[in-house]
Amino acid sequence: MAEIVVLGAGLSGALMAYEMSEQLRKEDHITVIGQGPTYQFYPSNPWVVVGWRKRHEIEVDLTKVMEKKNIRFITEGAKRVNPDENRVELNSGESVAYDYMVIATGPELAFDEIPGFGPQAFTQSICETGQAVQAYEAFEEFCKNPRPIVVGAAQGVSCFGPAYEFAFVLDTELRRRKIRHKVPMTFVTSEPYIGHLGLDGVGDTKGILESALRTRHIKWITNARVKEATEGHISIEELNDDASLKQTHEMDFGFAMMMPAFRGVPAVFGIEGLTNPRGFILADAYQRNPTYKNVFSIGVCVAIPPVTKTPVPVGVPKTGFMIESMVTATAHNIGKLLRGGEVDIKPSWNAICLADFGDGGIAFVAQPQLPPRNANWAASGKWVHWAKIAFEKYFMYKIRIGKSEPFYEKFMMKFAKIHKFEDGAH
Known part of the structure; x- marks a missing residue:
């Protein structure tokens, strides 16, 4: 009998639980x-x-889903991982022992690294x-008295897609409210x-996104380092390619x-052999920790070195399909170990992404x-907006019913092929 613990119940954790349940022997938990x-x-x-979704439309109570799949579900959170004790x-204050653990915690948001940064500031x-x-409430107040808007991604960010999406979604909503000119x-x-995008570009993402920003x-400002934020004001340092200071931008904003x-996250941060200095989980090509061989990791919490050195530090994103491939490989590999075998599946680590612009969007495929x-x-068009909506509906359905079949790649490849993704790139 083996006890498998999945630490985290977000995108990667929920999918991991679903797929891992299909790999268990009768005696495993x-x-x-x-x-x-x-x-x-x-x-x-x-x-x-911007009010296009309500909170309840994008949330799922996992309690009944986990129960239906015979998965024990603890919702109080983890204080600390003790890999030397498998606990x-x-x-x-209670403890859960494991034979195998999959860390799928996602990240801690490092707002405190910049003065005045974040929703509590x-x-x-x-x-x-x-x-x-909270941002919706602030945006509604903002629309009563329109002023400048600043959107973007600070130093060290690894997830740039949502920042671009949000800028374009805001632009679309402001035009619908007929206040964009203000x-x-x-x-x-x-x-x-x-x-x-933390990837040294994908296809012509530089040209497509520059054109989209210019058109709107x-x-x-690139090579930007946020110095601090105060009420209605943000200080930005723009660097040269050699990381020297080019100029400082003092910008007022209403939103x-x-x-x-x-x-x-604190539960794993600083554990020697488990994490890197930023607290991300070290993993080999099979998602397995090199020091603690019964510990695997998936999703945003996995340590991936930057693609290239840049004047301002940027990280590497973990996109939906990349995470799905991590989940599938890890579930398979633990299943093999449970039956006396060895790990033998490596995740593909391909990037397949949809970024909605509110009335259009951009899609890109990077393999690997x-x-x-x-x-x-990379390609853009109104079809990306509708593809993102379709993906949201199906993925929420998948989470609600506990569906374990990987879906992201099939979905994206279907849309990409329709919109002239070259056959040789499949």
């Missing part, structure tokens, strides 16, 4: 430890801010649905160029949303995610 019972579909958070200490966030609801907008990013009259850097690539494709 699986436990999921989450921070509360609710799954949130974070890709829809930009829509929450997870819960916030209640002077800028908004879309990283969590509760924060998106709102100067600036996109601020730590990327060395627009469309870098959104100015931009600001800036993506923060990520770091590992890190260059050089076999496929390097």
